[in-house]
Amino acid sequence: MNRITVLVVDDSAFMRKAIEGMLAKDPDIQVVGTASNGIEAIEKVKTLKPDVVTLDIEMPRMDGLTALEKIMAENPLPVIMVSSLTTEGAEATLRALDLGAVDFIPKDKSFASFGVLKIEDDLREKIKNFGRRKAFFARTVRKPIAPSGIAAPAAPLITRAAPKITSKKKLVIIGTSTGGPQSLQKVIPMLPADLGVPVLVVQHMPPNFTKSLAQRLDSLSKVHVVEAQGKEQLEPNTVYIAKGGIHLKLKKMGVHYYTELSPEPANSLHIPSVDVTAASVAENIGRDALGVIMTGMGSDGMKGLQLLKLKGGNVIAQNEASCVVYGMPRAVVEANIHDEVVPLDEIYQRIVAYCK
Known part of the structure; x- marks a missing residue:
């Protein structure tokens, strides 16, 4: 070669x-x-x-x-x-x-x-x-994203129902890595302001990068986008970006759920890790959660989403053709824990279908 x-x-x-x-x-x-x-x-x-x-x-x-x-x-x-x-x-x-x-x-x-x-x-x-x-x-060179402050175009109507919906979802977790920042800009800004559930996003990035990513997505989106700071009560129609350099978990207090920042496990290959957040979602939300795995190298997210699937939750994987790197979605598909494999441009539609 x-x-x-x-x-x-x-x-x-x-x-x-x-x-x-x-x-x-x-x-x-x-x-x-x-x-x-x-x-x-x-x-x-x-x-x-x-x-x-x-x-x-x-x-x-x-x-x-x-x-x-x-x-x-x-x-x-x-x-x-x-x-x-x-x-x-x-x-x-x-x-x-x-x-x-x-x-x-x-x-x-x-x-x-x-x-x-x-x-x-x-x-x-x-x-x-x-x-x-x-x-x-x-x-597949991308056209530059609209400048900050310009709203995303109106989302087209969903044309098909999501299969195997075991329950109306109460939370969405999205995991991604290489190619994620661009790909997230085709998903988060398309979500409706009345989505009705909180969304957790784990993107492999260092500190500062995740804050800038949250601010950028917030300026483009109808939902509110923040970098998770810990001890925040999860609110519907809000996207929480995992902070670079520390894991994002959930903590239940009474009837409410809160974000929790944790250095453990310290030996994780990626910090933040999709596996860690997805496992926490599986433990706390279970069947009422939807997992979405998008473009990225490696297999982070597969084990955590496997736990979510065992609890009755649903899993969507991005298809190979629309991935910058078909690694993380491939691991989920090969483990046969996905409900759907869909193109990037349809992921926001599927999220709405499971949550509405």
Whole structure:
């Protein structure tokens, strides 16, 4: 099999060398060039025709967002952003995902030392996954999302009833990872203001990113969207985004349910984890809950949703064709714990059908 070719773009010579070193350890990946700013990146994409680009955001002469927009318009291909963990970095990253970037790798001050080792495997895995699907991403470049504050279009009427509805649902949990921020913008803003139930969302993201994601979705949606802070009473028509770096669970007090932030289990591969939240939902809500698993690498969510299914709840999986990465939904489908497999554009309809 041909090696996956990569262009590394960063204004820091150290960072370019560090990323090159990480990728050189994998025999399936070849770094074919580097660039120190957006102008160089655009030219080298044209001449080198890499399978994947890693792209810094803050650079001289031309920043990463401007370069990304031009690359996706002229030579669309998978672009992974290398993003700062600051609030500003998180907001810029979400904008990059809107413009067509497929994913991001977070970096902070520790990135220059042990932080590099922490993200090595993740970066290589993502590059190989996206590189093998370069043609897919070239065909499916997303149009930029409407600016903040512009309402989503009215939702079309549901055309079919949901099968196997064991009860009218009282809560929805959505789990997602790679490709999730873009995909959530095709689900949450389409939910009606009178949905009638709370929604929990677990998106694999670092702190700051989940806060920015919640604010962005809130500005686009009819339902209220917040980053879960813990000890909040669950309210209908409200979406609670799991906070980056800590698990989201439920706690029942009297007849009400509250959000609970917990560091345990500390050994979880992902924090927050879909498995942890789904297991808590299964224990507290059981058959009256609906689980939705969307695009993402790995299998997080499968075990938790299996518990939910055993309690009589229902599970929807996103179909392969509409996933950026068909990993988490695949695990659910292969475990045969799903009720439906549906395209991304229909997920909000199914949620409404189960809750109404």
